[in-house]
Amino acid sequence: MEFNDVRLQYESLREQIDGAISQVLAGGRYILGQSVQAFEDEFSRYCRAANGIAVGSGTDALTIGLRALGVQAGDEVLVPAVSAAATAMAVVTLGARPIFIDISPDDFNIDAALALDRKSSRTKAIVPVHLYGMPARLKDLGRGGVPLLEDAAQAHGSDASWGRCGSFGIVSAFSFYPTKNLGTYGDGGMVVTSDAEIAERSRLLRNYGQRDNYSSEVFGQNSRLDELHAAILRVKLKKLDEWNRRRRQIAALYRQGFEDLPLGMQAETGTSNYHLFVVTTPERDRLRAHFASLDIPTLVHYPTPLHRQRAFAEFNPARCPHADLLCSRVLSLPIHAYLSNGEVERVIDGVRSFFKR
Numbered sequence: 001m002e003f004n005d006v007r008l009q010y011e012s013l014r015e016q017i018d019g020a021i022s023q024v025l026a027g028g029r030y031i032l033g034q035s036v037q038a039f040e041d042e043f044s045r046y047c048r049a050a051n052g053i054a055v056g057s058g059t060d061a062l063t064i065g066l067r068a069l070g071v072q073a074g075d076e077v078l079v080p081a082v083s084a085a086a087t088a089m090a091v092v093t094l095g096a097r098p099i100f101i102d103i104s105p106d107d108f109n110i111d112a113a114l115a116l117d118r119k120s121s122r123t124k125a126i127v128p129v130h131l132y133g134m135p136a137r138l139k140d141l142g143r144g145g146v147p148l149l150e151d152a153a154q155a156h157g158s159d160a161s162w163g164r165c166g167s168f169g170i171v172s173a174f175s176f177y178p179t180k181n182l183g184t185y186g187d188g189g190m191v192v193t194s195d196a197e198i199a200e201r202s203r204l205l206r207n208y209g210q211r212d213n214y215s216s217e218v219f220g221q222n223s224r225l226d227e228l229h230a231a232i233l234r235v236k237l238k239k240l241d242e243w244n245r246r247r248r249q250i251a252a253l254y255r256q257g258f259e260d261l262p263l264g265m266q267a268e269t270g271t272s273n274y275h276l277f278v279v280t281t282p283e284r285d286r287l288r289a290h291f292a293s294l295d296i297p298t299l300v301h302y303p304t305p306l307h308r309q310r311a312f313a314e315f316n317p318a319r320c321p322h323a324d325l326l327c328s329r330v331l332s333l334p335i336h337a338y339l340s341n342g343e344v345e346r347v348i349d350g351v352r353s354f355f356k357r
C-alpha cells in the first residue's frame with residue numbers, strides 16, 4: 001500500500017503526460033509560454049477566480065501574494081500555529097512578523113475568535129490555512145476587516161458555503177508540490193486572485209519586476225512555473241474532480257469505520273478535498289507502530305507546531321495549547337485516488353484491531 005499516489009497517477013496517465021512533455025520540448029519555448037498561460041486560465045477558472053499567476057512554488061505564491069498585498073518589514077501577519085513551515089516562512093522572508101494563533105480543537109484550523117482578538121493596527125494580513133484540505137472559517141475571519149491571504153496549498157477543489165477555497169480571500173496561494181491533490185513532478189505554485197491590481201503586481205514580482213523585457217519597474221524576483229510543469233498540470237487538472245471524489249468516498253468509509261472508536265476526527269466545515277485524512281488519539285505513537293507492524297504507511301502532519309520550531313523562536317511567546325495537543329496526537333492515514341476498497345478495509349481493520357487489544 002502506498003501513502004500517496006504520485007507514482008500510480010503517472011502510470012495511469014503516462015501517455016498523455018509524456019505527450020505533453022514532448023510537445024513542450026519540441027516547441028522551443030520553455031519559460032512563460034502558451035502552456036503557462038493556458039494553465040493559469042484553466043486553474044483560476046477552476047478556483048472561480050479571475051486571475052492566476054503561476055510561480056515557482058507554493059512558498060513563493062505566499063511570499064509574492066503577501067508582497068502584492070503590501071506587507072512589508074515590521075508588519076504583523078496572523079498565521080495558524082499548525083501548518084507547513086512555509087506558511088510562516090513566507091512572512092519572515094519579507095521581514096514581517098508571524099503571529100501564531102491557536103487552532104480550533106474541532107476543525108484544526110485557525111481559531112477565528114482568537115485571531116480577531118489578537119489583531120492590532122500592525123496586523124496587515126491574516127493567512128488562514130485550509131489544513132488537510134478542510135476549509136477554514138473564512139466568513140468569521142473576514143469580519144475583522146483585515147485582508148485574507150488563503151493558504152490553499154492543500155485545498156485544490158475544496159468547497160465551503162462561502163465558495164471554493166482560493167476564491168474568498170483577496171488573494172490565495174496554491175502549491176503544486178508532487179504529493180498535493182494537483183501536483184507536478186517538481187516544484188510549482190500559483191497566486192490566485194480576482195483583484196486586478198494584486199494580479200498585476202504579482203505578475204511583475206515573479207519576473208524581475210518586468211512588464212517588458214529588460215525594464216524593471218519594481219524590485220522583483222525570478223519565480224516562474226516552467227512550461228513543462230504547466231503542460232503536465234494541464235493534463236492532471238482534467239482528472240482532479242474525479243480524484244477528489246474518490247478521496248471523499250474513502251474519507252466517508254474511514255469516518256463510518258471509526259465511528260464507535262475513541263478517535264478524534266476533523267470536523268467537516270465544508271467539502272474537503274481530503275488532501276489528508278487524520279485521526280487523533282493520545283496513543284498516536286503506539287497506533288503508528290501498530291500500523292508499521294501491519295506494513296501500512298502513515299505519516300504525522302505535523303509533529304511540531306510552528307510556535308515551537310527553532311526557526312521561529314524569536315517570534316515565540318505564543319501559547320497555543322490546542323496546537324500542542326493536536327501535534328502530539330495526530331496521525332495521517334493513507335488516502336489517495338488509487339487506493340482500492342481492499343486497502344481501505346485493511347486500514348480500517350488495522351485501526352479496529354488496535355483498539356480491540
Ligand SMILES: Cc1ncc(COP(=O)(O)O)c(C=O)c1O
Pocket residue numbers: 057058059060083084086087129151153154175176177187188189
Ligand atoms: C499549507 C502549506 N503551505 C505552503 C506550502 C508550501 O508549498 P511549496 O512546498 O510548494 O513551497 C505547503 C506545502 O508544503 C503547505 O502544505
